[in-house]
């Protein structure tokens with residue numbers, strides 16, 4: 001489902017080149033649950049952003065479901081993201097002035113040809129039900145605990161029924177108990193709903209919940 005072919009990516013600061021990913025090739029199977037691990041600065045978030053079509057490689061190709069997303073123009077890519085990717089971040093990234101329900105509805109505004117507000121609300125309600133937070137639908141993010149905010153973020157990631165969920169340290173800011181809740185939810189998305197999940201984590205316990213682990217070291221694949 002996900003294929004990286006000879007991908008390289010650098011960032012430039014002043015006139016200095018920072019090589020982040022170096023001639024990286026890998027494959028991630030459809031419907032798998034993969035943990036992406038590696039030291040800080042090894043390029044995990046950069047790799048996740050390439051897989052999610054948030055950023056472009058300098059060279060090489062990124063394919064997702066046989067679409068070469070690294071060759072799409074930005075406008076096409078935005079449309080592709082809206083239909084194919086759900087994002088989960090470490091710090092939830094919810095919109096503070098919107099309720100939980102409104103936050104979950106947001107990605108549906110980006111899906112083309114989706115004019116029906118009632119249907120949007122129905123989908124957002126059922127996503128909140130799936131994460132067990134329908135009783136908090138009208139709460140603002142500041143009125144929710146960290147674990148609850150992350151569950152809202154998961155509802156937002158699944159509301160479009162995207163085939164691929166990418167998560168960048170989704171349990172990084174949570175206590176052990178909330179982290180376990182979040183990991184259980186992610187496992188059920190993968191196991192019951194067949195969504196492909198790629199999750200960056202520093203936590204070996206979290207990584208154990210995935211079915212395979214990719215180790216990055218200095219922009220290349222490391223040892224298992």
Ligand SMILES: Nc1ncnc2c1ncn2[C@@H]1O[C@H](COP(=O)(O)OP(=O)(O)OP(=O)(O)O)[C@@H](O)[C@H]1O
Nearest residue numbers: 011012013018020039040041042043044045046047
């Ligand atoms: N927008 C940017 N501009 C310049 N350098 C960047 C940028 N984004 C990342 N970098 C650099 O690229 C390298 C890899 O960053 P990346 O965020 O992918 O690492 P990471 O493995 O996710 O680290 P962490 O575990 O700390 O989140 C780092 O050295 C970082 O400083």
Ligand SMILES: [Mg+2]
Nearest residue numbers: 044045046168
């Ligand atoms: Mg990172």
